[in-house]
Structure formats: C-alpha cells, structure tokens
Amino acid sequence: GLRGLINLGNTCFMNCIVQALTHTPLLRDFFLSDRHKCEMQSPSSCLVCEMSTLFQEFYSGHRSPHIPYRLLHLVWTHARHLAGYEQQDAHEFLIAALDVLHRHCKGDDNGKKANNPNHCNCIIDQIFTGGLQSDVTCQVCHGVSTTIDPFWDISLDLPGSSTPFWPLSPGSDGSVVNGESHVSGTTTLTDCLRRFTRPEHLGSSAKIKCSGCHSYQESTKQLTMKKLPIVACFHLKRFEHSAKLRRKITTYVSFPLELDMTPFMASSKESRMNGQYQQPTDSLNNDNKYSLFAVVNHQGTLESGHYTSFIRQHKDQWFKCDDAIITKASIKDVLDSEGYLLFYHKQFLEYE
Amino acid sequence: MKMEDMSLSGLDNSKLEAIAHEIYTELVEDACLGLCFEVHRAVKCGYFFLDDTDPDSTKDFEIVDQPGVDIFGQVYNQWKNKECVCPNCSRSIAASRFAPHLEKCLGMGRNSSRIANRRIASSNNMNKSESDQEDNDDINDNDWSYGSEKKAKKRKSDKVRGGTEGGAAGTGVRDGGDMGGHRAPPNAPLPPSPQNPNSPRRSKALKHKNGEIGGNPDPFKYSNSAGINYETLGPEELRTLLTTQCGVISEHTKKMCTRSLRCPQHTDEQRRSVRVYLLGPSASLPEAEGSVENDSFEVAESQAIMSRLQWDGSSDISPSDSASSKASTNNSESRKTKKKKPHLGLVSGAPGLGSSKKKKPKPPAPHTPSIYDDIN
Numbered sequence: 247g248l249r250g251l252i253n254l255g256n257t258c259f260m261n262c263i264v265q266a267l268t269h270t271p272l273l274r275d276f277f278l279s280d281r282h283k284c285e286m287q288s289p290s291s292c293l294v295c296e297m298s299t300l301f302q303e304f305y306s307g308h309r310s311p312h313i314p315y316r317l318l319h320l321v322w323t324h325a326r327h328l329a330g331y332e333q334q335d336a337h338e339f340l341i342a343a344l345d346v347l348h349r350h351c352k353g354d355d356n357g358k359k360a361n362n363p364n365h366c367n368c369i370i371d372q373i374f375t376g377g378l379q380s381d382v383t384c385q386v387c388h389g390v391s392t393t394i395d396p397f398w399d400i401s402l403d404l405p406g407s408s409t410p411f412w413p414l415s416p417g418s419d420g421s422v423v424n425g426e427s428h429v430s431g432t433t434t435l436t437d438c439l440r441r442f443t444r445p446e447h448l449g450s451s452a453k454i455k456c457s458g459c460h461s462y463q464e465s466t467k468q469l470t471m472k473k474l475p476i477v478a479c480f481h482l483k484r485f486e487h488s489a490k491l492r493r494k495i496t497t498y499v500s501f502p503l504e505l506d507m508t509p510f511m512a513s514s515k516e517s518r519m520n521g522q523y524q525q526p527t528d529s530l531n532n533d534n535k536y537s538l539f540a541v542v543n544h545q546g547t548l549e550s551g552h553y554t555s556f557i558r559q560h561k562d563q564w565f566k567c568d569d570a571i572i573t574k575a576s577i578k579d580v581l582d583s584e585g586y587l588l589f590y591h592k593q594f595l596e597y598e
Numbered sequence: 599m600k601m602e603d604m605s606l607s608g609l610d611n612s613k614l615e616a617i618a619h620e621i622y623t624e625l626v627e628d629a630c631l632g633l634c635f636e637v638h639r640a641v642k643c644g645y646f647f648l649d650d651t652d653p654d655s656t657k658d659f660e661i662v663d664q665p666g667v668d669i670f671g672q673v674y675n676q677w678k679n680k681e682c683v684c685p686n687c688s689r690s691i692a693a694s695r696f697a698p699h700l701e702k703c704l705g706m707g708r709n710s711s712r713i714a715n716r717r718i719a720s721s722n723n724m725n726k727s728e729s730d731q732e733d734n735d736d737i738n739d740n741d742w743s744y745g746s747e748k749k750a751k752k753r754k755s756d757k758v759r760g761g762t763e764g765g766a767a768g769t770g771v772r773d774g775g776d777m778g779g780h781r782a783p784p785n786a787p788l789p790p791s792p793q794n795p796n797s798p799r800r801s802k803a804l805k806h807k808n809g810e811i812g813g814n815p816d817p818f819k820y821s822n823s824a825g826i827n828y829e830t831l832g833p834e835e836l837r838t839l840l841t842t843q844c845g846v847i848s849e850h851t852k853k854m855c856t857r858s859l860r861c862p863q864h865t866d867e868q869r870r871s872v873r874v875y876l877l878g879p880s881a882s883l884p885e886a887e888g889s890v891e892n893d894s895f896e897v898a899e900s901q902a903i904m905s906r907l908q909w910d911g912s913s914d915i916s917p918s919d920s921a922s923s924k925a926s927t928n929n930s931e932s933r934k935t936k937k938k939k940p941h942l943g944l945v946s947g948a949p950g951l952g953s954s955k956k957k958k959p960k961p962p963a964p965h966t967p968s969i970y971d972d973i974n
Contacts, residue, residue, distance in 0.1 A: 255695055
C-alpha cells in the first residue's frame, strides 16, 4: 500500500494528509472492502468515492506515483476557503477534508442538512470523532457544569509560545504521570497533554453565572477526554499567529510510540477526585492504549516550507513519504523528527 | 457399545473411562480427517501452494533501502513529465503546474478574488454605482456585443486606483459569478447597490429609451429645422417645391421633408401620396417613368449616402436590390427594409452595423449596440 504522490504545485500538505489517511488501518479496511455506498446526488462530486478510488490506486501495485488532481479539484470545490495556489496548513486541510468526507458520507452536498454529530454513524465519525468534556466548577458552591463537545483533533500548546507553558497546573510541581516525571529540558507529548487537561482558573474578569448558587462567581475550567476516538490526532501548535508576532515554534517535543491516555480521561479524573486509588499505568485496562502510526512534519518557516510524513506499516516498518519519493526510515528518524501532526491508533478495538 | 442402552450411574470407573476415551478418539479423528480433506481439496483444486512465492518474485517486491533510490528501486526525479487532464476545462496540464492552473480555471485564489473585490469596492462607491451597474449589466446581458464588454473592463481598470479593497464577504458571491477575465453567465448574482437598486437600472433603461427616441428625433429635427409648413404655400409654390424636394409630410411635425427627391427616409409611395394629397390626383412624381432605371439610381444614390454616413451596411443592400427587374413589390419591400436601416444609421453612424448583414429581417436588434455605443 505504498505509493508516491506527485506535488501539484505546493500541495505537499495535501499529500501528507493523504498518506496518513490511506495508512489508517480501519479506513483502509472500510474502503478496500467497498463499503461506501454513494448517496450524493452527483457521484462525480463525491469526495468519499474519490477516496475509494485513491485507495484502489494505492493498493493497485503500481510503483509510479499517483497524481491526485481529481482529489484537489474536489476538495477545492467543496471547501472553498482552501482553494488557491498557495502554501497551506496541513492541519487545516485535515479538518476540512474530514468535514467534507463526513458530509458526503451522508450525501450532504452543501452542508444544508442538519448536522447532529451525536447521531452520525458515518465511518469518519466512527473513526475520528471523540468527545471532549469541559467542566466548569464554581469556586463558591463547587457545583460543576459539564458540556461535551465533539472533536476530530486535539490542538496542544507548546512551550515557547507567548502564553506560558509551565507550571502545568496551579500549585503543582510537576507530578509523576505515566511513569515519567518531567525532566527539565525536553518537553514530551505527555507534558502537553497534562497542560491541556489542567484545571484553569478563569480569573475575575471572566465570571460565569453559576446555576447552583445563581450568581456570578469565579470558576475553574478543566478539559478531559470523555470519549476517545479510534484514531487520535494531535496537533502541535507550532504556528503562532498572535497580535504581536507570527512565527514558527521549533521546540522539539518528544512523543512516544505507545501512549496511554488513561490519566487524561474524564473517568480517571472523577476517580481521582473521589479519592480512589489511581491504578498504575500498566494495568489490565487496555482501553486507552494508543500506538503511533503516522507523523506529519514541517520544515521551513511560517511563510514557506515543505511537509513530509512518516508512515508505519506492518507494526515496525516506517517509511518517509516526501511527495513522490518513498524511502525507508528508522524508528529513530521518526522519533527524532520535530512533529507537527501525530496520528495514534487505538491498540485494542472492542465491539460495541 | 451402544450409549443409549446404558445408564451411566450403573457403571464403574473403568467403563466410564473407556467411554470417555472413545469420545476423545472420535473427536480427534474427526479433526484430523477434516484437515486431511481440506488439504486434499486444496491440492486438487490447485490452491494449496498459493501463499508460497518463488524467491525471484519475492525479490522483486522487496523494499529497497539504498540512498538515491526509493523503496521500489526507482531513481528520484524521473516523474517530472507527468500530465493530467483538468476536470474543469478538459485540457492536458503538466502535473506540477496543475494547482495554479486549477486556481485560475475555477476562478479562485488571490488574484481572482482581488479583481472581484475591486469590482465590489468600486460598485460600493456612490459615484460609480450607476455606471458600474450598467457595466455589470453589460457583462451579464447576452445581447451585448463583445465590443461593449471590452469597454466596460477598461473602465473598471481605470477605477482601480480609486477603489478600496472591499470586504471579503462579497467574494463568495462574486467568485461564483464574475470570474476574473471570464465572461460571467447571464444569471450571475449582482451585488446589491447601496442605493435603491431599481434606480440605476431604471435610469439606464431610460437612457436606452432616450437613446432610441433621441436617435429618432434627430432626422426629424434635421428636417424640421429646414422643414416647410405646406399650409402657408400656394399650389404653384408647392408644385415647384415638390419637383425638387421630397416633400413627405412628417406626422410628428406636419411639415414637409426638405430632402432631395431621393431622400432615403421616405419611400416613393409616400412622395406620390403627398403630391396627390397636395396637388390633386393628377400629380405624379417627376420621375415616375422608368422606375426600373430609378431603382438603379436609387441604389447608387443610397450607396452614396451610406458611404457618406460611413455605413458598412450598404454592401448587402446593393446585391439584393441590384438588377432585379422583377415585380416592383420586391423592390418596394427591399426599399422598406432599406428605409429602416438608414434611419438608424443616421443616428449612430457607427461601423458596428456590419453585423446587421445577417439580421436583416430584424433590424432593431443589431443596431441597439451601436446606439448605446454612441451614447456611451
């Protein structure tokens, strides 16, 4: 299933995302077993059908690189904000592509049908959609208001941006999580996740009306994972677009091959708050174990650069995909790379 | 030993063991036999060795890990000449240049939206909204000739310096309709004018109507300025007058036409009826005899007139009228059509009437652009 992709003119961002998607095992199985039934009014404009064709091309055994011009045309007609011959962001493309695929799975051409993410059962939602729980705790009455939002990716702040990264949570000193303590020097993905799920004091300028005590009070907000998707995509926010400056943060972030998301789950937080004993990470609970299968990297500056990706096949064979050129890569190459988009796949799938 | 004949409770241990052993051996035999059948069938059907591959073909598909070469053993950079077919315009484009081509082809991207933004900005400007509306209508109207569209574009480029970059909100609409450099489809949505949307168009329509009407009075005015009120003249004067002049009485002004006897604006019938009316039934046109010759004269003179007016349409009139000694009705018909053309030709005098050749039975349509050109 390895095949190069021709760069159509600054389309390396698209090529990397396509490589990542075509090597997502569940998606590959779905398309290769021809399970897509087109519901679009005009099948020639269905992006899912085009993805299906793309999978056929990848597994055809051809060695010459594929030219994804039809895919580009379809994406541009359906996601107008992306259209234009200029360098673009791979993450933005990923979200737009998932959105269009999701719409087309239900035959929705113009985004007019009511979108109820909780009830959608298309393959995109089954694989990529997770639930992010946001808890707002009133400081006075300690009542908690909870909302759950669907997400396709998790965007993580990095040290070196204008917002301070350390300390991770107010008052804490970097507790031991995932069996690894914070070693000063290298930021890890786990550090970023801990920061993402830390309780955040909202401050006196952002008082929220508490439904428990019916008054505006200061509160803390905390994000946790309610439901993790089968494929979790982490987006390291390397491109800073603040009012002051626009730059790329090139801080190296180390990411593991295997990741356990248990400490970031909403259920773990509840058990922690209830004072239950937090189980060691290598417990029998295998639900939240993820393994890395694709990495998208960016080299260059904010304005101009080049995207490449690393793809995993057969458990421990990694390949570097640089547009039309596919070469063998070592695990060390992958783990030493800067990392921009990280794709993790759940290790153990359960039947619902 | 038949199981049905025995009840287990009455047996001792050794017999129970024997029964258990027998069940076990049956199960094992079934399993082995099943496997044998499967392998036998696979060999017989020829798919037993399917998973095995010979070492040569395995080498073929091995992953190559050498520098300078990709995993299939191919050299880099040999894919530069790939081509693909654009789904929009069906042209064959080099693959590495496909994205910029598609951007222009679909009318998206920075430059196209910049042009569209300028258009919106200049149409938002109060002073220019009317003319821009006209220009927009020009582009959208199928009846417009290519010449007027070019003029519209040129005017817009002049406005670029003055216009500010409009908001991007309108871009979505414009991108779909007005493509930079492309002719917009007739039903492309137009940006709403900040003023009363009806007013610019109404004024334009009025202008057009004025154009048509305005065109018409000119010859009338021309004839009226030298027009003669026949009521003040005596019959002798009238007769003299009518020998030299056309004399057809205009319905609008009630005055006689002072043009020559071969005035293209009026037909001989009209001239004859005027003379009959003024001078009595015995009156006739001075040159009533020899109508055939007169046709050719008329043709010659109308050609002369037309050449004075720089009117290209003359060439198609002569062949249809020439040398036709057939029934006079034909000639009068052709003369009638001739009449309409010079009528409008006097208004504009534009060379654009060359297109009227093909549309002779419907003269008004091709002439409208010329009128507008004149006004514009």
